[in-house]
Structures are given as structure tokens and as C-alpha cells.
Amino acid sequence: MKSNIDLIAFGTFGIPNGFRQTSLLIKSDNFSKVKTFDLNTNAIKIFPNAKVYSIRKQLIDEIPSIAYSVYSFAKEKSSDRGGTFVGASILFFENVAPESLILNCLDDFHDQLVSNIYNIKDSVIQVNHSDEFRLPTNIRDFEKISFNFRQIGDINFIPTQKDLVVYEIIKPELFEKSLELLNVYDTIFFTKSDDVAKFVHEKQLLKIANQQKDFQIEIDAYRTRKEEEKKRALASAIEKIENEIYRLDEAKHIFLRKSNHEVSNCEKTLEENNSQLKKLTRQNQEKKDQLESSKKLLKSIAEQYDQVKTNFATALEKLKIGSVDVEKVFNQLRIDHKELEDTKNKITIPSVTKISNSSERDFFNKTSRYEQNSSYTVNVSDGSSKKISKKTKTYKLAMIFFCLLWLFTIIYFLYFEQINSLLF
Numbered sequence: 001m002k003s004n005i006d007l008i009a010f011g012t013f014g015i016p017n018g019f020r021q022t023s024l025l026i027k028s029d030n031f032s033k034v035k036t037f038d039l040n041t042n043a044i045k046i047f048p049n050a051k052v053y054s055i056r057k058q059l060i061d062e063i064p065s066i067a068y069s070v071y072s073f074a075k076e077k078s079s080d081r082g083g084t085f086v087g088a089s090i091l092f093f094e095n096v097a098p099e100s101l102i103l104n105c106l107d108d109f110h111d112q113l114v115s116n117i118y119n120i121k122d123s124v125i126q127v128n129h130s131d132e133f134r135l136p137t138n139i140r141d142f143e144k145i146s147f148n149f150r151q152i153g154d155i156n157f158i159p160t161q162k163d164l165v166v167y168e169i170i171k172p173e174l175f176e177k178s179l180e181l182l183n184v185y186d187t188i189f190f191t192k193s194d195d196v197a198k199f200v201h202e203k204q205l206l207k208i209a210n211q212q213k214d215f216q217i218e219i220d221a222y223r224t225r226k227e228e229e230k231k232r233a234l235a236s237a238i239e240k241i242e243n244e245i246y247r248l249d250e251a252k253h254i255f256l257r258k259s260n261h262e263v264s265n266c267e268k269t270l271e272e273n274n275s276q277l278k279k280l281t282r283q284n285q286e287k288k289d290q291l292e293s294s295k296k297l298l299k300s301i302a303e304q305y306d307q308v309k310t311n312f313a314t315a316l317e318k319l320k321i322g323s324v325d326v327e328k329v330f331n332q333l334r335i336d337h338k339e340l341e342d343t344k345n346k347i348t349i350p351s352v353t354k355i356s357n358s359s360e361r362d363f364f365n366k367t368s369r370y371e372q373n374s375s376y377t378v379n380v381s382d383g384s385s386k387k388i389s390k391k392t393k394t395y396k397l398a399m400i401f402f403c404l405l406w407l408f409t410i411i412y413f414l415y416f417e418q419i420n421s422l423l424f
Contacts (some may be wrong), residue, residue, distance in 0.1 A: 002032045004093050005145060007065075009133050010037045011086035011114055011125055014076035022130035023091075024203055024383045031263040033060050034091065037069055039295045041083040043205035044165060048073045050125065053106075053170055058183045060093070066152055066182075067091045068102050068175065070110045075124045086125060087114055096179075099172035112136035138290035156183045165189045165208045166215050167197040177219055184222055234319060237326045241316050244333065245309055252305040255344070259298055262349050266291055269354045287350045297347045 010021035019038040023031045035058050039046070046052060051073040059065070069089035076084050081150060088110040114120050118134045119127060127133060152250060164185045168174060169192050178188045189206075200208050209215045270291070274284045315332065318324035 099175040108140040
């Protein structure tokens with residue numbers, strides 16, 4: 001129980017100590033992180049025969065805490081200034097107890113503190129520091145608290161720098177309702193003292209709710225704002241999910257269109273390469289197998305897109321009727337997105353280089369020219385042996401033929417003239 005609750009006594013002790021507070025249960029450095037229960041006496045003042053109760057929120061080492069306190073008038077031993085006080089507080093961590101039980105314990109703790117003449121006599125504080133208080137060892141109903149804990153609830157612990165004073169008869173219902181208003185105020189004070197209420201009203205530094213009606217107006221206003229914020233958040237969530245469903249459809253079409261186009265190109269290129277180069281058969285088959293695996297995975301991704309879309313559509317309907325928590329929907333949205341992206345990252349569409357007809361023809365043409373040129377090369381060794389090319393042999397034969405033809409023509413014309421002269 002000591003880790004969930006603390007009892008604190010405090011007061012104003014004049015020079016040199018001023019305000020001091022002491023823990024009964026927490027004996028560590030953590031107590032120094034508890035905000036003081038001192039009052040701004042320019043805004044609220046404790047009068048003789050008056051009590052002021054308060055409920056306050058605070059994060060202590062990121063742990064939510066709620067403190068219930070009671071203040072009463074007491075003079076400082078060395079001063080006659082007004083507004084001085086002593087008080088008691090019950091500080092809860094993460095949990096609280098029923099308000100009626102808290103008030104019983106708080107009142108008994110405070111009564112024992114101020115009724116001890118070692119602490120206070122004739123409304124004058126007798127000690128110089130809260131550490132010197134003689135504190136009660138047995139507080140009524142205190143042991144029951146540990147058996148009646150409940151969670152603090154949905155309270156925003158970010159400081160608002162605003163406090164409220166409620167002028168009303170003190171009763172557990174006020175404390176219970178005030179928990180809601182801790183979303184709006186850091187501290188809520190309660191008093192039935194006319195003098196305290198008049199002082200607060202005149203100073204106008206703190207907001208005051210007169211009687212139960214004004215307090216209920218504060219609560220109703222908060223609930224209205226909260227309901228409006230909830231509606232806006234719900235509308236925003238619905239819009240985001242509707243947009244996400246639309247984006248999923250668009251992403252699906254774009255991704256599949258692009259991927260299927262790549263698959264189609266790969267298939268076409270593989271078929272062309274397979275018909276052109278027999279040597280690439282084995283490699284093409286491997287890529288084709290890999291491509292078939294990619295196509296199956298693409299189909300699986302398409303189905304996963306549809307499933308995610310269905311999940312969001314279902315969540316959207318539940319959001320509209322209020323049967324599911326918005327945060328849970330967005331958590332699932334992030335999970336579905338991650339699973340979808342993980343699946344998409346598994347796909348590997350093989351890269352295939354197209355071998356064109358011209359490339360193949362150029363390859364073989366280059367090879368043929370190389371072979372022809374190499375067969376007509378003339379090699380000379382020691383300047384004595386030569387390999388005569390076919391072109392040289394043809395040229396010589398042509399020259400011999402033309403020479404013979406020329407010689408025959410000369411002989412023909414010579415003899416032809418002589419024969420004609422003899423005959424005619």
C-alpha cells in the first residue's frame with residue numbers, strides 16, 4: 001500500500017522556514033518531486049473557523065497522482081499575519097479510492113493533527129517545521145483504502161494553469177464529480193465558508209462556482225466539449241479510413257498495372273530470347289520459373305490488398321456505430337500496412353536483357369569477316385617464301401589470255417592479206 005499512497009502534513013511556520021510539508025510514508029528523494037500544497041494567499045485565503053478542501057492532479061516521475069487535501073486556519077508562532085494555515089493530504093498514485101472513504105480518512109488525519117496541543121494550541125502553531133509535527137499513527141478507515149482501489153481513469157495530466165473554487169457544502173459527490181473537471185483545471189478547491197468565497201470573488205484571480213448549480217454547469221460544459229471533441233475525432237478517423245481505402249485501391253491498381261506490365265515485357269523478352277539463342281535455354285528457364293513465382297506472389301498481394309480494404313471497411317462500420325476504439329483501428333491499420341509492405345518487398349521480378357536480331361547478325365558478320373581476313377593474310381619468312389592470293393593468280397591468267405588473243409589477231413590479219421592477193 002505504501003507504494004500507492006502517501007500521507008502528508010503541511011503548514012506555514014513563519015521565519016525562517018515559511019511553508020513546509022512532510023511525508024509520513026515516502027522516505028526518499030521522490031517526495032521532493034511532489035508539488036507543494038502551499039496556497040496563493042492573494043487569490044484564496046483561509047479564515048478562522050473555516051476549512052478548504054482540494055483535489056489536485058500531478059505527474060510524478062511520469063506516474064499520475066491525485067491528492068485530496070484539507071486546510072484550516074492556524075497562526076504562526078512568531079507572526080500575526082492572516083491567511084496562515086495547517087493541512088493534511090492523502091496522495092494517491094495511479095489509483096484512487098471511494099470518495100466517502102477518502103473524506104473519512106482525510107478528516108480524521110486532519111483532526112488528530114490540529115487537536116494535538118503539541119502541534120497547535122489556541123489556534124497557534126507550536127512547532128517550527130512540519131518535520132516536528134507529532135503525526136497520528138492510527139487513522140480511521142485508512143486500512144480499508146488498500147482494499148478499495150480503483151484506477152484513476154481517463155484524465156489529461158498536462159497542466160492547464162487554471163484552478164477552480166466551488167462554494168458548496170462538502171460531500172463525497174462533489175469530489176467524485178470533480179475528477180472529470182481535472183481535465184480542465186489543475187486544482188479544484190471546495191469550501192462552505194462565506195468568508196473564503198467572498199474573498200475569492202473579490203480578488204477575481206480564481207474562477208468560482210457558486211452553489212451546486214454553477215458546479216453542475218461547469219461539468220455539463222466540460223462533457224459537451226468532450227463529446228464534441230469525440231465527434232470531431234470520430235469524423236476525422238472515419239475520413240482518414242475512407243481516404244485510406246481509396247488510396248489502397250489506387251495503390252493496388254498502379255502497383256499491379258506497373259508490375260503486370262513488367263511481367264508481360266519479361267515474358268515477351270524471354271520468349272524472343274528463347275527462340276533466337278538456344279544457348280540461353282537454361283538461363284531463360286530459370287528466369288521463367290522465378291517469374292512464375294513473382295506472378296503468384298503478385299496475386300497474393302492483390303488478395304492481401306483486398307483483405308486490408310475489407311478490414312478497413314469493417315472497422316469503418318464499427319467506428320460509425322461506436323463499437324470499436326479509434327486507437328485500436330489505427331493500430332491495426334499500421335499493422336496491416338506493415339504486413340502489406342513486407343509482402344510487397346518479397347517480390348523480385350527478374351531483370352532480362354533483350355538480344356535483338358541485329359545484335360545477333362552483327363555478331364556473326366564480325367566473326368565471318370575475321371575468318372575471311374585471316375585466310376588472305378600474306379606471311380613472309382626470311383624474304384624467300386610467299387603465299388600468293390587467289391586474286392593474284394586470276395590476274396596473271398587474264399593477262400596471258402589477253403596476250404594470246406592479241407598475238408592471234410596480228411597473225412590473222414597478216415595471213416589474211418596474203419591469201420586475198422593470191423586469189424584475186
